[in-house]
Amino acid sequence: MSTTNTTQTSEAVSTALSTFLADSYSLMAQAHLAHWNVEGPFFFELHANFQKQYEDLFEAVDELAERLRALDVYAPGGLKTFARLSTVPEVPAGKAPAKDFVAGLIEGHETTLASALATRDAAGNSGDLETQDICVKRIQTHEKTLWMLRSFLKNL
Incomplete structure (x- = not known):
């Protein structure tokens, strides 16, 4: 039996979750672009790392969209919709x-x-433990990835 009250969560959680989905999808596309266009002495390491990121994000966007559906909310989609909802900055295009x-x-x-943090908090305020659980896993992944990327940039 679910602990989620879909009436409570349908507004605050679905809005935050839709933004989180759009940001995750946008980041996935940015990681894929970086994977395609990276060059230089760290090519192999970065090419593989960026691939790992977009593959992880591909699974994450599916889980986020399916969580919206479990809350009886239709998942947003399409590039224009995601561009409108997302605030993820773009990586350089080209060289x-x-x-x-x-x-x-x-x-x-x-x-x-x-x-992810905003969605976790909205879910917590609504008593939606299932969405919180998804967010906690994603928070851990983003924090670990940030640590690795920041470490790479040190002393460059």
Whole structure:
């Protein structure tokens, strides 16, 4: 039996969860772009790292969208809708130093982490433990990824 009261959660949680979904989808696209366009002496390491990020985010967006559906809310979708809902900054398009892709993904993870925290708090205020649980896992992933990306940029 679920502890979630969908009447309580349908407004605050679904709004936060929709933004979190859009930010996650946008970050996934940014990680994929960085994966395609990164060059330089750290190519192999970064190419693989960026792939790991977008693959993880692909699974995350599916879980977030399915959580919305479990709350009886239709998930947002489409590039225009996600662009409107998301505040994730874009990484450089085309040629750029590898450190610029890393810095751009740091900004993206910080933004998405803020969305995860806001969604966790909204879910907590609504007593939606299931959504909180999803958010806690994503918060841990974004914090770990941020630590790794920031560590990479040190002394460059």
